Amino acid sequence: KDELEVIHLIEEHRLVREHLLTNHLKSKEIWKALLQEMPLTALLRNLGKMTANSVLEPGNSEVSLVCEKLCNEKLLKKARIHPFHVLIALETYKTGHGLRGKLKWRPDEDILKALDVAFYKTFKTVEPTGKRFLLAVDVSASMNQRVLGSILNASTVAAAMCMVVTRTEKDFYVVAFSDEMVPCPLTADMTLQQVLMVMNQIPAGGTDCSLPMIWAQKTNTAADVFIVFTDNETFAGGCPSCCCSEGVSKENGYSS
Numbered sequence: 001k002d003e004l005e006v007i008h009l010i011e012e013h014r015l016v017r018e019h020l021l022t023n024h025l026k027s028k029e030i031w032k033a034l035l036q037e038m039p040l041t042a043l044l045r046n047l048g049k050m051t052a053n054s055v056l057e058p059g060n061s062e063v064s065l066v067c068e069k070l071c072n073e074k075l076l077k078k079a080r081i082h083p084f085h086v087l088i089a090l091e092t093y094k095t096g097h098g099l100r101g102k103l104k105w106r107p108d109e110d111i112l113k114a115l116d117v118a119f120y121k122t123f124k125t126v127e128p129t130g131k132r133f134l135l136a137v138d139v140s141a142s143m144n145q146r147v148l149g150s151i152l153n154a155s156t157v158a159a160a161m162c163m164v165v166t167r168t169e170k171d172f173y174v175v176a177f178s179d180e181m182v183p184c185p186l187t188a189d190m191t192l193q194q195v196l197m198v199m200n201q202i203p204a205g206g207t208d209c210s211l212p213m214i215w216a217q218k219t220n221t222a223a224d225v226f227i228v229f230t231d232n233e234t235f236a237g238g239c240p241s242c243c244c245s246e247g248v249s250k251e252n253g254y255s256s
Contacts, residue, residue: 003027003030006020006024006030007030007033010030010033014037016034016038016039016042017034017038017046020034028054031049031050031053031055032062035055035062035065035066039079040069040070040076040079040081041079041081041085043066043069043070044081044085044086044089045089047066047089047093047111048092048096048097048098048103048105050062051093051105051106051108052103052104052105056108056111058108058110063110063111064110066111066114067111067114070115070117071118073121076122077125080125081118081122081125082125082126082164083119083120083122083123083126083160083163083164084157084160084161084164085122086115086118086119087152087156087160088151090119091151091156092151093107093112093115094112099149099150099151119192120191123163126168127168128168128169130169131169131171131225132172132223133165133169133171133172133173133223133224133225133227134172134175134212134216134221134223134225134226135165135172135173135174135227135229136174136177136211136212136226136228136229137159137162137174137175137176137184137229138154138158138176138177138178138207138209138228138229138231139155139176139178139184139199139200139202139204140178140179140205140206140231142154142207142231143155143158143230143231145231154230154231155196155199155200156192158199158229158230159192159196159199161227162186162195162229163186163192163195165227166186166187173221173223175212176199176202177207177209177211177212177215178204178205178206178207178208179205179206179211181211181215182202182203184199186198209228209230209232212228213226
C-alpha cells in the first residue's frame, strides 16, 4: 500500500529521488515510476543503480525509454548536458561498477550505444565563443594515469576537451608537447578514438609545460584563449606561468 501511494505521489507531483525516503528506493517499481520524468543529469548518474536493481533489463520498455531520452537532441540541449558529463557516465557504466561502494551491474548494450550517440550529439549544445583558440596537449607517458576521483585517464580528458573546441569553434590550432613541440592534426569530424590514436602516435618524453608558451612567442601565433592540457607532472624547462606572462607583456596576441 505504501509503495502504491508513493508511486501515485511521484506521478502526481513529479517527485524526484531526493524527495523520497531511503527505504522507498529499495523498490523496483518506485524506481520505474521515478524514471518516467527523471531529469537527464539524474538519469546519467543513476544508470548503474537502475541496471543493478533490474529496473533496466535487456529489451524492456524502461531501456527503450532511457535510450529515447539519451538520443533526444532537444532534451540534451534543454538540460544543458555537456559532452564531458556523458563521457564520464559512458565510461563508468561500461565498467560495470562504481568508483566507490560495492554496487555492480552488467552493462546493457543498447544503453551503451545510446550513451555513445548522446556523447556526440551534446557537442551541438555547446555554444561557440567565436574566439581564437590555441590548444597544447601534454602527451607524456604520465597522462595515461587516471585523474583523481574519475574513471578517466588524463589523456582521455584532454582528448575530449580538445574535441569540444574543435567541434564548436572555427578558429583553433592544436599542438602537442612532452620534451619537444609537434603539431597535433585534429579535425572537427574525428571521433574520440581517432583523437586518442593521433595523440598516442606522438612520441612521449619528459614534460616541459613551458614549451607551448615559448613556441607561441617564437611563431607569433595569435590567440585569444591559450589552454594547456596536462597532468601537471612537469620536471623540465622553465616556469610556465613566467613564460606566459612574458608572452603577454610582449603583446604577442594571446592570453591565458
